Amino acid sequence: MKPTANGPRTVSASDLLDRLARRPVVLLGERHDSASHHRWQLATLQALQARSPDLSLALEMVPRRLQPVLDRWVAGSLEERAFLDALDWPAIWGYDVDLYLPILRFARDRRLPLVALNVERRLVRRVRAEGFAAVPVSEREGVGPAAPASAAYRALLHRLWQHHPFVPSSGQGVPGQEDPSFGRFVESQLLWDRAMAEAIADQRRRRPGAPVVALIGNGHLAGGHGVPHQLQALGLKEVDWLLPWEASLGCAPLQPGLATAVYGVVSPPPAGLRLGVYLETHGGRVEIQQVAPGSLAERSGLRVGDGITAIDGQPVSSARQVIEWLAAHPVGRPLGLTLRRDGRLLRLQLALPGL
Template sequence: MQGRSWAGVVLLGSLLWSPPVLAAPAPLPLDCQAALAAAQRQQQELQQQAKTLVVLLLGEIHTSLDDHAWQLGTLEQLSSERQLTLALEMIPAARQPVLDRFNRGELDVAGLLHDVDWPAVWGHDPNLYVPLLHWARLRRVPLLAINAEPSLVRRVRQQGLTATPTADRGGIGEPRPASPAYRQRLETSWRGHRSMGIGSGRNSDLQGFIDSQLLRDRAMAEALVAAHRRNPTTLLVALIGIGHLEGGDGVPSQLNDLGLTRQLSLRRPALPASCAPAPQGARLGAYLESDTNGVWVRQVAPGSAAAAAGLQPGDRIVALNGRGVQRAGEVIRGVRLLPDGQPLVLSVERGGQRLELRLRLPPSSDPRLAARDNGANA
């Protein structure tokens, strides 16, 4: 597991200081050190709890490519330790039959998106989610739909929960009331929507908005609890917007109300500029940064492919498989896009000498590459 720790990544950092001496790169900024230490603590917490968890809630900003990459890396890390089910806020529970067809191999990703009517039920760019769906197909991780139907959410938004009979809620129970802090956050969100012309702006609309979010929280929590009862040994990993997780409110609160307490909520660690790791599970296992003199190795993760090949902090990478590189991003792309089984040769300068390091990379965590190389349907 060490090769998948926070240090086992390939990073692109912008140097704000003068070009370094080859053998003595400057130390990381203190804020970067603290941020990376926090990311390491998060992963350690997950590793400690992974065997006993029932539900892991991975928060996201729906439009964030970085959040989805972090989710994918976390899933890849967990898949070697537990049987997983991937639960999706993005798809209403009533559309589970479509996901069942996908789980049985009867639909590909394009067919799934079409048959659940992705534009109507979610609307955010599907390309942000396609790698996650491909990964689930490749790893044979079943998908679970957990949200409420949009039509029901709209109805509750318009008339409130009290005016929506229980019989018309699609089996969703009475939510635990919002805490004062959660209510305040929802009101802030509502005011942001109103400023964009969404909603009527009436106080009754505010209560309807809060009720609709509580309904969605309860729907997702109940779907997760039901899935756990059907298969108690599976770890349920749910991809959910951070607004439904913050402060232990939203879905975590509803899960607690339903008696499911073995849960953990995480979101991607907030890192300062030029100190942002790539997804966990990256293949090289080195921290890189660029300046006007080229690409420098800052750190090497113990147990990684880079460490096994002898890459060292202070090395300057000058070529990848014979092609010259000037920026860390070129190395990142080259490593990520190298098909499984193909050799990687890094040309480095160290102490005035040029060395050729041959690396054996672990399988790609990019489902597109792994699926292509293994002949899977992706």
């Protein structure tokens, strides 16, 4: 489905894949802890590789210093356990490796070149604390200055920034976009976007005739503000990005420019309660990204941008934890939600009629 100015338009998956296989760069979004998103990525990757066998696969999950480990894995010189140990997956990424293993095995079996896209988290934290200009060039891991963020991206990042624990408190609400701390936060996000874009561009220069397919979190792709914007600033104008879209959300929230196309995916319903929200995890925070029309969440007043901090008094730090708590929630008992909204904590008791 393609979001257009006249509303979403359904397109043939086969026709779309035929076109994408001829493009130099295709970016596949994900929610990092969603099994259905990773299954969609694998199916899309398989379809693209069947049409363009020489493509490379680039990974947000892996910092650049571990490129030799990826090379050895693809060459078949590392067994799986040794490969994961060499990556130290829990330290570099932290999300369930079983969600990614089918993709990594496919790349090895097809001998697809793998490309590490990321920088070290400590560099991102340093830029967030000090600003990009304060980091010596020799300590920037080769990343150059980013193209400035658009006004729309800054507005989006400001909304996300409000929920971070390091936001300064002035006693007068959340600081505005002119706050220096927010400026450094934007620079840290741009560093991330730019690093991935430069690594993709470098791979295109090394293998000019071969497409690059990259797996990157939705937040770096939606609206084209993040990695696509940086790629275009680097001269790569033909960039497409696809987003997985929970079918339960429907088409109403789709906006023009959100993505080249979105693919409807169906996540297995939990055994218990469903709120009707699309969640993402950002640095130990669970944020509502979409609210399904007519859902329990909409009827209860939940909003896009709300952060879920606790369920029934128990702290949660990932979307998966929220899903598991909802699945285990006792039938017929009100659901206690603690939300962070605009810098304030809200405690709600959701009545669950019909359960």
